[in-house]
Amino acid sequence: MIGRATLLVALLCCALVSCVPTTRDRSTYESKAAATAEKMLSTVRTAELLAQLAQEDRLLPPYASAAASGTEDEATAIQGTFDAIQPPDRVSDDLRDELDELLTTAVSAVSTLRIAARRADFPGMADTRRDLRTVGRQLEAFETEHA
Secondary structure (H helix, E strand, C coil), X not given: CCCHHHHHHHHHHHHHHCCXXXXXXXXXXHHHHHHHHHHHHHHHHHXXXXXXXXXXXXXXXXXXXXXXXXXXXXXXXXXXXXXXXXXXXXXXXXXXXXXXXXXXXXXXXXXXXXXXXHCCCHHHHHXXXXXXXXXXXXXXXXXXXXX
């Protein structure tokens, strides 16, 4: 016999699964993808600024750590929000794959920055700048193409 707690958990899981955001058409999905690229670009530019300040030795270790952690949290949230949106068709699946690859690269670069910041490794933070700049350009191009 199923207990009340088990039944409640099962119902809650069903309710949460039904809350996955969806888009009804390709153009709306593409618009959401472009907006996501723009948000991630802003986060990447913030990380890039932190890397530049580290290179110039213009940061204090506690601030560098806190700022890099916050930037990583934002990047992870942006990717998670986009990944939760249900693509409406196969063409949108391809668009999702393309953007998700960029988002993953961005999150990885920001994570590398955060790791260096927590170690107070300013040269390591500065080393992330090139990767951040590269993914920033790619996000900018994606956003321009799909806006």
